[in-house]
Structures are given as C-alpha cells and as structure tokens.
Amino acid sequence: MSRPTRSPLPARRLGALAAGLALAVVVLAGCGSTDKPEGGATPTTGGAGASGSPARTVGADGTLTATEAEFSISIGGDIVAAGPYLITVDNQGNATHDLVVAQNGAKIAGTPSIAPGQSASLSVTLKPGTYAFYCSIGNHRAMGMELTVRVS
Numbered sequence: 001m002s003r004p005t006r007s008p009l010p011a012r013r014l015g016a017l018a019a020g021l022a023l024a025v026v027v028l029a030g031c032g033s034t035d036k037p038e039g040g041a042t043p044t045t046g047g048a049g050a051s052g053s054p055a056r057t058v059g060a061d062g063t064l065t066a067t068e069a070e071f072s073i074s075i076g077g078d079i080v081a082a083g084p085y086l087i088t089v090d091n092q093g094n095a096t097h098d099l100v101v102a103q104n105g106a107k108i109a110g111t112p113s114i115a116p117g118q119s120a121s122l123s124v125t126l127k128p129g130t131y132a133f134y135c136s137i138g139n140h141r142a143m144g145m146e147l148t149v150r151v152s
C-alpha cells in the first residue's frame with residue numbers, strides 16, 4: 001500500500017473512532033460523501049435531488065441523526081416517515097452549528113448552538129409535507145447547511 005496521505009493518528013485512537021466512523025458512514029451514505037457533492041449547495045435547484053440517487057426512507061424508529069459539518073447537513077436519507085421524533089444533531093465540523101426545523105418559513109423546533117464535536121437533540125413531530133432543516137448561525141444556511149426533508 002502507498003503511504004497514507006491523511007494525518008496519522010495513533011492506532012488505538014483509530015480503533016476508538018471505528019464505531020463512530022461506521023455510524024458516520026451510514027449517515028452520510030444517503031447523500032454522498034464530501035468528495036462527491038450532489039449539488040446540495042445550489043439553492044436554486046430546489047430539491048435534494050440528484051436524480052440518480054434513489055429515495056431512501058429514514059426515521060421509522062422515531063429517531064433521526066442529523067450530521068453537520070462545514071457546510072452540510074445530512075440525515076442519511078431523503079424521505080422521513082411522519083411521526084414524533086427525537087433528532088440528535090451531531091456537529092462533526094470545526095465550527096459552531098445548530099439545527100432549525102422549519103416549514104413554510106416558520107421555525108418549528110431548534111437546538112441551541114452546538115460546539116464542534118458536541119451534539120444536541122430536539123423533539124419535533126413531523127407531519128406529511130416538506131420541511132427545511134438548516135443551520136441558523138452566520139451565513140451557514142446560504143453556504144449549504146440546508147436540507148429539504150420530505151415527510152410522508
């Protein structure tokens with residue numbers, strides 16, 4: 001194998017991270033990894049949608065994990081089953097973020113500011129329709145931290 005280009009980490013640290021990374025991979029799988037953007041940062045296209053990616057329903061167990069970084073939000077799927085939710089927001093970025101759940105421009109729920117590496121949760125009942133999940137800090141929403149969430 002060639003020399004790894006990523007910053008080296010102690011082996012035991014890598015081991016400790018394995019579980020978290022596995023979860024992150026699952027969460028990120030639905031909307032592509034950071035090295036394969038799918039146009040989510042362009043607000044004019046309206047739709048989370050790369051036409052090629054199949055819709056994937058998440059949240060059937062009443063929980064969602066929203067993973068945030070600079071500047072993206074992922075919930076690991078495209079369609080959320082309607083119902084009450086406990087949403088865990090995991091800030092994996094290097095800046096402070098938050099998560100706001102809004103519908104038709106009205107804020108329904110939100111977390112406090114979340115420091116890098118920290119997480120927070122919020123409870124919200126999602127009904128069939130379309131919601132916006134976004135970060136309300138700075139200009140993060142315009143930078144791409146906005147996710148259109150379809151609830152059915």
Ligand SMILES: [Cu+2]
Nearest residue numbers: 097135137140
């Ligand atoms: Cu943010």
